[in-house]
Amino acid sequence: MNQKQLERMAGGQGFIAALDQSGGSSPKALERYGITSDAWKTDGEMYDLMHEMRTRMMKSPSFDNRILGAILFENTMDRQVDGKDTADFLWEEKGVIPFLKVDKGLEPEKDGVQLMKPIPNLAQTLEKAKGRHIFGTKMRSVIHAANPKGIEEIVRQQFEIGKQIADAGLVPILEPEVDITIADKAEAEDILLKDIQEELAKLPADTKI
Known part of the structure; x- marks a missing residue:
């Protein structure tokens, strides 16, 4: 790094x-x-x-x-x-x-969110990125409704892959995007903030995201 x-x-x-x-x-x-x-x-x-x-x-x-x-x-x-x-x-x-x-696009909407599609060969891509002097990564998923189940799953996926990226020596941008057009945007953001804070508290102190 x-x-x-x-x-x-x-x-x-x-x-x-x-x-x-x-x-x-x-x-x-x-x-x-x-x-x-x-x-x-x-x-x-x-x-x-x-x-x-x-x-x-x-x-x-x-x-x-x-x-x-x-x-x-x-x-x-x-x-x-x-x-x-x-x-x-x-x-x-x-x-x-x-x-x-590094993401490969979005899955169809389920439980008010679109998770990321599987990212094949991620480890190899990260090694190549390090060889090209890349600092970090970005991966996007989308929240379409204030659905606690869906938002919890989207945050779990972002952090799970983010930790793999951080362990490989790169700094991931986690991007669980809230659709700005939805009527319950504020409620979705409140749920998202709570779930992100819970996942952040689990990370080792030296993990960079």
């Missing part, structure tokens, strides 16, 4: 940039930048265009110390910017802490 990155993440201020659009969401992201689907014929060509777009963003003067961290899609982590691995470019040239999206 990079101590300077840990200190900046713990004490710094700024945004965390989401540069982690996957294959499913990439066409919509490209379209918003004026690149329509007739600009590519294969997934490989689409990912090339996505990386060009992300590279322009990362190299922009506006991508500065207001950005504390950036979440990368695995395909982006495996590429380079100006001859450097993407994570190295972010940290060495911009002072931005690199994270990796």
Whole structure:
């Protein structure tokens, strides 16, 4: 674990940039930048265009110390910017802490929540991420109702996988997201806070999340 990155993440201020659009969401992201689907014929060509777009963003003067961290899609982590691995470019040239999206999407809704799908080969992915100088990870699940059973399960899953990530030497962002449109949002957040506090109390003092 990079101590300077840990200190900046713990004490710094700024945004965390989401540069982690996957294959499913990439066409919509490209379209918003004026690149329509007739600009590519294969997934490989689409990912090339996505990386060009992300590279322009990362190299922009506006991508500065207001950005504390950036979440990368695995395909982006495996590429380079100006001859450097993407994570190295972010940290060495911009002072931005690199994270990796590790979740594989969401299960269908049950008990008012969407749990994460299984994450195959997570241990191997974490080892590769460490070799690419990734600091931490991000994984998202969604709460659609103030259902105590569902929220308890979503928090349990987040912490269970988060502990595996922390044990591997990376710092996980746990993201049990509450849908901002639901009528019982405040109640869902109260339940979520209680469950998170209970799980935090179980963690060893030296676990970083």
